[in-house]
Amino acid sequence: MHKLLTEHSGLKMLLLGNEAIARGAVEAGVAVGTTYPGTPSSEISTNFFQMSRESDLYFEYSTNEKVALEVAAATANSGLRSMCVMKHVGMNVAADVFMTLAYIGVKGGLVIVTADDPYMFSSQNEQDNRYYSKFSGLPMVEPSSVQEAKDMVAYAFDISEKLQQPVIFRTTTRINHSTADVVLGEIKAPQTSGDISKDPFNQVPVPAVARNLHARLLKKLETAEKMSENSKYNFIMGNGVWGIICNGVSYNYVSDAAKDLNIEHRVKIFRMGFSYPMPRATIKQFLKECEKVLVVEEGEPFMEETVKMLAQEEKLTLPILGKSEKYFSRLYEFDPALVRQSMATCFDVAYTPAKVPDLSDIPEIPDRPPNLCAGCSHRATFYAVKKASEGMDTICPTDIGCYTLGFLPPLAMGDFLICMGASAGVSCGFSIKTNKKVISFIGDSTFFHSGIPGLINAVYNNHNFTMVILDNGTTAMTGHQPNPGVDMKELDIDGYGRVSIEEIVRAVGVSHVTVIRPYRVKKSIHAVKEALNFKGVSVVISKEMCTLYAKGLKKARGKPFFVSDKCKGHKNCINELACPAFYIENQRVNIDPVMCSGCSVCAQICPEHAILPIRDT
Amino acid sequence: MNTTRLIIVAVGGQGNLLASRVLGEAALLSDIPVRMSEIHGMAQRGGVVESSIVFGDARSTVISDGEADVLIGFEPSETLRALNKCNLNTVVITNLAKLPSFTVTTGKSVYPDLDVLQELIRNKTAKLIAFDAASLAIKAGNVLSVNMVLLGALIQTHTVPLSAENVKEAIIKRTREAFVESNLKAFDLGFSAAQGLG
Ligand code: SF4
Ligand code: SF4
Numbered sequence: 150m151h152k153l154l155t156e157h158s159g160l161k162m163l164l165l166g167n168e169a170i171a172r173g174a175v176e177a178g179v180a181v182g183t184t185y186p187g188t189p190s191s192e193i194s195t196n197f198f199q200m201s202r203e204s205d206l207y208f209e210y211s212t213n214e215k216v217a218l219e220v221a222a223a224t225a226n227s228g229l230r231s232m233c234v235m236k237h238v239g240m241n242v243a244a245d246v247f248m249t250l251a252y253i254g255v256k257g258g259l260v261i262v263t264a265d266d267p268y269m270f271s272s273q274n275e276q277d278n279r280y281y282s283k284f285s286g287l288p289m290v291e292p293s294s295v296q297e298a299k300d301m302v303a304y305a306f307d308i309s310e311k312l313q314q315p316v317i318f319r320t321t322t323r324i325n326h327s328t329a330d331v332v333l334g335e336i337k338a339p340q341t342s343g344d345i346s347k348d349p350f351n352q353v354p355v356p357a358v359a360r361n362l363h364a365r366l367l368k369k370l371e372t373a374e375k376m377s378e379n380s381k382y383n384f385i386m387g388n389g390v391w392g393i394i395c396n397g398v399s400y401n402y403v404s405d406a407a408k409d410l411n412i413e414h415r416v417k418i419f420r421m422g423f424s425y426p427m428p429r430a431t432i433k434q435f436l437k438e439c440e441k442v443l444v445v446e447e448g449e450p451f452m453e454e455t456v457k458m459l460a461q462e463e464k465l466t467l468p469i470l471g472k473s474e475k476y477f478s479r480l481y482e483f484d485p486a487l488v489r490q491s492m493a494t495c496f497d498v499a500y501t502p503a504k505v506p507d508l509s510d511i512p513e514i515p516d517r518p519p520n521l522c523a524g525c526s527h528r529a530t531f532y533a534v535k536k537a538s539e540g541m542d543t544i545c546p547t548d549i550g551c552y553t554l555g556f557l558p559p560l561a562m563g564d565f566l567i568c569m570g571a572s573a574g575v576s577c578g579f580s581i582k583t584n585k586k587v588i589s590f591i592g593d594s595t596f597f598h599s600g601i602p603g604l605i606n607a608v609y610n611n612h613n614f615t616m617v618i619l620d621n622g623t624t625a626m627t628g629h630q631p632n633p634g635v636d637m638k639e640l641d642i643d644g645y646g647r648v649s650i651e652e653i654v655r656a657v658g659v660s661h662v663t664v665i666r667p668y669r670v671k672k673s674i675h676a677v678k679e680a681l682n683f684k685g686v687s688v689v690i691s692k693e694m695c696t697l698y699a700k701g702l703k704k705a706r707g708k709p710f711f712v713s714d715k716c717k718g719h720k721n722c723i724n725e726l727a728c729p730a731f732y733i734e735n736q737r738v739n740i741d742p743v744m745c746s747g748c749s750v751c752a753q754i755c756p757e758h759a760i761l762p763i764r765d766t
Numbered sequence: 767m768n769t770t771r772l773i774i775v776a777v778g779g780q781g782n783l784l785a786s787r788v789l790g791e792a793a794l795l796s797d798i799p800v801r802m803s804e805i806h807g808m809a810q811r812g813g814v815v816e817s818s819i820v821f822g823d824a825r826s827t828v829i830s831d832g833e834a835d836v837l838i839g840f841e842p843s844e845t846l847r848a849l850n851k852c853n854l855n856t857v858v859i860t861n862l863a864k865l866p867s868f869t870v871t872t873g874k875s876v877y878p879d880l881d882v883l884q885e886l887i888r889n890k891t892a893k894l895i896a897f898d899a900a901s902l903a904i905k906a907g908n909v910l911s912v913n914m915v916l917l918g919a920l921i922q923t924h925t926v927p928l929s930a931e932n933v934k935e936a937i938i939k940r941t942r943e944a945f946v947e948s949n950l951k952a953f954d955l956g957f958s959a960a961q962g963l964g
Contacts, residue, residue, distance in 0.1 A: 163790045270805055294825065295801070322805075327827040328786070329801040330794050401825035486830030503832035504853050506890035512882065514847045515875040517777065517867040519813040723872045729812060732871035 151200045158335040166325045167192035169295045170262065170318070173302025175200065177258070178337030180229040182208040183217040185598065186627040187236030188271040189325040190264035194234050195628065202642075205339050210630055213569070213598040214239035218246040218261065225259035225315070226352070227343030230306055237265040237278045238568060242599065244281070250315060251285040252354055252362035254369070257343065258306035259315040266322050267447045267482040273549070273568065275481070277448035282317050282425035286366050288373045289317040289425040290382060293400040295329035301382065301422065303334070308376060308423075312369050317425075321447065323398045323482065374426040382422025385435065389415035391496045392439030394432075394452055396421040399445040402488035409489055410498050427455050433463050443495045444471035447483050470495055519554060523730035524706075524746025526621050526693035527552040529667035531560040532726060532750065533691075534588060534617060537677035542585045548572040548600070550592035550626045551695075552619050559727050562590065569595055573603020576614040586681060587614035593650060594624040594632040601653065607686045608658040615680050615687045620650055621695040629698045639702070654688045661687035668693060670753040696746045707747025708762040712738050715759035722751040722760065769822035770926050771829045775848045776815050776840035777865050781913035784941065785838075786817040788917060791936035792928045793821060803827035812868070814844060821927055836925045837891075838916050840899075841865045846883050849890060856891045857925045859960070861912060863900030895919055895963045902955040908945055911952035918956025930957065 152162070153172045164172065171193050174182065182197040184190070194210070201208035207224075211217035214235045221233035235243065240263050247261070263281070266272040282289035290305050292298040298320065309316040350358055377383060386404070393416055395403045400420045407413045419435050421427065436442060436459065444453040453471035460469055470476055476491040477483070486502060493500035521528050531552075547553055547563035548570065556563025565575055576589040591600045596618055604616060624630040631637060637645035654662050661683040665673040673691070680687040699706065716738055723731050723738060728751060730744035740751075742763060752760040772789075776782035786802050793800035801824070804817040818829040831850045837858045839845025845860040852858065862880060869875040888894045899915040906915070914937065921930050934950060941949050 161794060163787070163794050323803055323828060326805070327801060327803045328790055329827070330790075330799075398826075398828075401827070405824050405826050482828075484828050484830040485826045486833060503830070505832035505850055506852060506854070508849060511846065511849065511886060512878045513875070514843050515867050515870045515877060517812065517814055517844075518869075520868055522812075727868065727872070729868050731868075732866075733873050 153196055154200060154204060158333050160333045161330045162333055164295060164331045166295050166298045166327045168196055169299035169331050170302060171196040173299035174232050176334045176336055177303035177306045178230055178339045179232050180339035181224040181231040183211050183220045184234040185211055185214045185217050185239055186624055186630045187239050188627055189266055189322040190234050190236050191627045205341055214243040215246055218243040221259055222250050225255035225257045227345050228257040229340055229343040230258045232260045234262040237263055237276055240278050240281055248285050251287050252359060252366055253352055254313045255315055258309035260305045260318050261315055262318045264320050264325050270322055278319055279451045286370050287315055287317055289319055291319045291397045291422060291424050292324055293397055295327055296331050298324055299331050312373055314369055321397055370426055377423040377426050378428040378431055380423035383428050384420055386418045387416050389417050390440040391416045392442035394419045395445040396424050399447060399483055402483055402485045403445050405485055406489035406492050410493055410500060412498055429459055433459050436460055436465050441467055442469045445488060449479055520729050521554050522697050523728050523744040524696040524748035526667050527555055527619055529750045530619055530691040531555045531562045533667060533673035533677050536674045537681055544579045544585050544587050546572040546575045546589040548591040548595045550595055552590055552592055559725055570599025573600045577607050577612040580612045580614045589616050591618055593620040593634045597633050605657045613685055618650055618690045620690055620692045623695050623698045625695045651690055659686050659688045664690045664692055667691045668748050668750060670750055709742040709745035709747050710740055710752055710760050711763050712740055713759050713761050715757045717757050721754060726751055769820060769824045770835050771833055772819045772836045772926060773829055773834045773851050774817045774838045775844045778812050778815055780840045782815045782817055785913040785917055786819055788936045788940050789819055791940050792932040795932045795935055798927050801827040838920060842883055843878055852891050857893045857923055858887050858891050859895045859919050861899035862896050863898050895960050897959045903952055906948045906952035906955055908948035911949050914949045914952035915956035918953040919960035922957045922960035
């Protein structure tokens with residue numbers, strides 16, 4: 150049995166934040182889970198996926214976040230408790246659904262998890278999704294600990310059902326990827342069937358209906374604020390006159406710092422867990438009892454702006470501090486020492502920071518940049534495209550996945566990146582007036598996610614570029630989740646359809662379509678060359694399974710290769726491919742047989758034919 | 767109860783996260799409050815994995831620069847890189863078996879000299895325990911048990927509030943059955959190796 154399906158309520162279990170959220174959903178009787186995977190949210194879905202195979206939970210990997218939310222919006226409007234999980238930028242994709250779903254509301258609870266990523270450990274921006282709550286008028290909760298990450302899920306479902314509105318469950322990486330002991334609660338069995346109760350004048354927002362629905366939304370927001378005023382997750386600690394308002398992980402740093410600085414008796418800490426709508430009356434009262442207030446929140450001055458506005462309404466002149474050079478930046482994430490220092494400065498408390506050792510005499514430490522795996526099919530494809538486009542003046546838009554790493558030298562394939570699927574649209578744009586050959590890269594999962602509309606645009610508007618689809622049969626970057634192109638039977642899972650990328654590409658009207666096997670170097674270069682010379686939209690589908698994934702599935706790999714005595718030391722293999730299996734020892738190129746996946750690409754490009762498969766002895 | 771802050775740095779694939787989990791589980795068994803945090807963005811693609819583990823009464827799961835009580839490095843140059851987390855009272859335990867990054871193996875950058883590296887760490891911290899954990903892992907019968915060797919060394923130093931018994935129980939509970947025996951052996955080898963070092 151899946152460990153998160155354990156019945157023992159009261160049991161203490163060590164859980165990752167994301168496991169705790171998944172468990173919280175199970176305890177809340179979640180019936181439906183949907184997602185598009187994205188770090189730092191992915192493990193929530195991985196656990197849902199596993200649990201759905203041995204319980205009544207329905208779970209799906211949807212093609213993108215917008216679809217995921219549409220599915221969940223419908224199941225929630227069929228009365229089923231539903232959870233939709235995504236990383237912060239996924240909310241941008243889902244925003245169209247989200248903003249109007251706020252008008253329509255839900256019948257069964259709907260909790261939307263957005264996992265923000267301050268410092269951008271694995272993201273292209275660090276947008277603060279708390280603004281989505283204000284933007285849409287939907288309530289938001291934010292846990293500060295792993296235990297709360299579990300407990301607040303059921304709470305969010307309750308709020309959602311009371312208000313008949315979706316609720317935003319906002320986390321940050323340091324919640325998702327923290328681990329702590331969690332006391333389990335009871336599991337509630339999910340509802341196994343649902344239905345829509347038809348009510349078009351509340352569910353079909355044509356203008357006349359929408360005008361009423363917007364008014365209703367504001368009414369619900371008033372009710373939500375009352376709930377926020379009384380929420381146990383908005384609590385005040387301490388009786389001092391130095392006020393601190395904080396949320397999420399900042400609360401941990403604040404409460405540790407108050408102890409470390411020995412000012413617990415002088416501060417009053419307001420922890421915001423039901424953080425939109427904010428409990429305005431309680432905050433006003435809090436401000437009246439303080440001499441000075443410090444707002445501690447990562448990201449934007451979301452709470453600070455409201456707190457300052459409330460002080461103005463009450464004609465209070467106490468200093469309210471937060472985002473400024475002296476205290477907190479809008480950039481990156483916080484840490485305990487930073488918060489301790491800012492609290493000490495703000496309240497004028499003696500504090501000697503820990504002494505960081507003098508590191509000026511440390512020699513330069515070689516970087517350890519992430520690299521495509523040994524034998525990664527993307528490396529082979531990039532190499533083929535690089536060779537095929539030699540001498541051409543190119544622009545190479547890229548997209549989001551492992552292959553983004555192809556922008557690093559020596560492959561250096563990747564000139565422009567915005568967000569999921571954007572490579573297709575920007576290629577249209579770059580091809581208009583630059584007079585350069587535009588070659589774009591997109592992975593299979595990203596193509597399904599949002600690359601298709603850009604490709605249709607290209608055909609319709611008659612643009613001129615080559616799209617290379619890196620089809621490695623999985624969503625590798627986020628931990629090898631399936632996507633619509635994957636043959637689920639290979640994973641021994643029944644009940645799925647399968648969508649062919651090639652058929653889509655042909656169906657939208659691309660006239661030059663080639664499928665290559667990137668480990669066949671010469672053939673691939675030749676095929677790519679032809680595609681590049683085609684005027685109009687051409688598509689190259691490069692098909693080869695992700696090496697790491699194949700290893701996990703115990704698929705037979707080729708024999709490892711070694712560098713024989715014929716090697717004359719040109720080092721083309723290292724300088725052009727940079728497969729991490731290579732190393733130099735005593736001036737000689739070698740291959741680490743444990744790392745080598747036997748893709749044979751280096752052997753094909755060695756001018757001396759010096760790289761050979763290791764033979765069985 | 768006092769807090770103890772431990773940082774583990776490793777290269778993707780060295781089993782750092784499993785080591786943290788074992789420590790977390792051992793803390794749970796001994797009723798010691800524990801919280802951990804991990805950053806493993808591109809770990810599978812050869813990047814650095816860092817986990818922080820905080821024992822005792824604190825809420826934070828993150829450890830600031832200069833505030834680690836103990837640092838374990840699974841790879842010597844990574845131990846050196848994490849020195850900003852240490853202070854004069856920090857105990858450092860490091861594996862001495864190198865895993866040179868690709869820039870080094872292809873001659874594009876130079877790996878720091880191991881003697882110099884140890885000297886630097888020794889001068890800037892309270893104590894350095896350095897040994898070849900990889901060869902002990904091999905001796906234990908499993909190349910991948912470097913993580914368990916280093917856990918053994920950690921427990922020997924008494925720097926974290928966990929007993930060898932509890933950690934071993936956690937190893938039995940948390941690691942794959944086929945590896946339990948070699949993992950326990952690796953733990954013992956690490957434990958003895960740390961005796962008399964530092
Ligand atoms: S996980 Fe797969 S796709 Fe990603 S770098 Fe490794 S082999 Fe390539
Ligand atoms: S065959 Fe060559 S390129 Fe392929 S994985 Fe082995 S060393 Fe790397």
